[in-house]
Amino acid sequence: MALFPESCTRIIDLQSGKGRWALTETDRAELAAVHARTRAAPPGTEEELLHLLTRPFATEDIPEYFRYTSLHVLAWYLAGTPDQVAATLRAMDAALADLTAVEHAAGEDEERLRRLAALRAHLRTLPHADGPAAPVLDTVDAAQRERLRILVACTGFPMSDRHDEHVFLRAVHVCELAYYLIRHQAGAVVAAVGTPAASTLLARLTRYADLPNRVFHVLRTLTPESFMSFREATGYASAVQSLNYHLMELALYGHDPRKDRVLTRYPHLRPLTEPPLREAYSLRQAVAESGDPGLAGAWQELARNLLTWRGRHYGFGRRYLADIQGSGGTEGAEYLKGFVVKRAAAGGRTPVPVHFAYR
Incomplete structure (x- = not known):
């Protein structure tokens, strides 16, 4: 998409202003509600962008x-x-x-x-x-x-x-x-x-x-x-x-x-x-x-x-x-x-996952 939809631009501007720390409780509740509403957003849609933009305000842990x-x-x-x-x-x-x-x-x-x-x-x-x-x-x-x-x-x-x-x-x-x-x-x-x-x-x-x-x-x-x-x-x-x-x-x-x-x-x-x-x-x-x-x-x-x-x-x-x-x-x-120098560790056979890790 050549430009972000107006709904996304508004959320970008809201978070960019004086920093996320300055957001009010009303702002945060609104962003959390948008995130919950767009949970099942199809890929490549405006709703997916809204979901990406608002995940930091999700109510989950x-x-x-x-x-x-x-x-x-x-x-x-x-x-x-x-x-x-x-x-x-x-x-x-x-x-x-x-x-x-x-x-x-x-x-x-x-x-x-x-x-x-x-x-x-x-x-x-x-x-x-x-x-x-x-x-x-x-x-x-x-x-x-x-x-x-x-x-x-x-x-x-x-x-x-x-x-x-x-x-x-x-x-x-x-x-x-x-x-x-x-x-x-x-x-x-x-x-x-x-x-x-x-x-x-x-x-x-x-x-x-x-x-x-x-x-x-x-x-x-x-x-x-x-x-x-x-x-x-x-x-x-x-x-x-x-x-x-x-x-x-x-x-x-x-x-x-x-x-x-x-x-x-x-x-x-x-x-x-x-x-x-x-x-x-x-x-x-x-x-x-x-x-x-x-x-x-x-x-x-x-x-x-x-x-x-x-x-x-x-x-x-x-x-x-x-x-x-x-x-x-x-x-x-x-x-x-305490961790500048690494110590020898016990070995095993479990492969380490290679996907990008996030929560």
């Missing part, structure tokens, strides 16, 4: 992190394409393009724009299924372009009216997509162990695993003061609730019992601590069992990228949260510090 991030829209987009790697890269680029437009309009932070441009340029160098680079970012048909437009429009809703929250929210979106891409590719490597393709796939995965580090390079343009200016508005929307992140770690390392005390607090994460996912068959286990020294060396390179990411995540917590408790009820930076 949804963790705050998922209400805040609207990850259901990313799942909707990815479900509409058979090539998950291409679709994930396109979704990342679309989110970053939207953020770039927001930053250009504000005209405040040239360094942030430089870092965004570098990240988008890097996306175009990433390997794809049939070649060394990803031309998929520049060859999008009309149907996919429309789906990307919907994805961007239905996910860009900060809670506050603070400009800097845009970079935080879009960074979360791109990281969530990266977690999924890493998990998806890890499954492909596990399936290929014992074949010549395993080395190529693992090298590709190593490059994907560097994406969260590059996203954090952009995110570091936030000052602690600007971060704290909107943190309260995000409420209990803690990244510790991210199902994609924990599934990624299961796929890479297997079950880590140290995380159980936090994961069991959340009903949607509790299955990760129980059979069958507790016995996840990890990439680390598959590489170790292969006895292939080439794969073992490639795994170490991958592990270094991920170690850097966890260290930077901890560093972010130290810089931006200091001694403040994490929004998910954790110890904040101290919680992150």
Whole structure:
């Protein structure tokens, strides 16, 4: 559709104004009613768009992190394409393009724009299924372009009216997509162990695993003061609730019992601590069992990228949260510090799901 229907535009404008935090109880009740009314919306209709736009206001039990991030829209987009790697890269680029437009309009932070441009340029160098680079970012048909437009429009809703929250929210979106891409590719490597393709796939995965580090390079343009200016508005929307992140770690390392005390607090994460996912068959286990020294060396390179990411995540917590408790009820930076170094995990044979996870 060339333009959003008036009913959708109104809901977009309502959420975009001063941020979702400023919505009244009457507004929220109206949006919840629209969501309930459009529950059985056929694909490709105005009602489906209304349903996507209003899911964060549904009356069912949804963790705050998922209400805040609207990850259901990313799942909707990815479900509409058979090539998950291409679709994930396109979704990342679309989110970053939207953020770039927001930053250009504000005209405040040239360094942030430089870092965004570098990240988008890097996306175009990433390997794809049939070649060394990803031309998929520049060859999008009309149907996919429309789906990307919907994805961007239905996910860009900060809670506050603070400009800097845009970079935080879009960074979360791109990281969530990266977690999924890493998990998806890890499954492909596990399936290929014992074949010549395993080395190529693992090298590709190593490059994907560097994406969260590059996203954090952009995110570091936030000052602690600007971060704290909107943190309260995000409420209990803690990244510790991210199902994609924990599934990624299961796929890479297997079950880590140290995380159980936090994961069991959340009903949607509790299955990760129980059979069958507790016995996840990890990439680390598959590489170790292969006895292939080439794969073992490639795994170490991958592990270094991920170690850097966890260290930077901890560093972010130290810089931006200091001694403040994490929004998910954790110890904040101290919680992150405990997981910078991964411990050996018991192995199992359960495959880790590879669909994009949302609540």
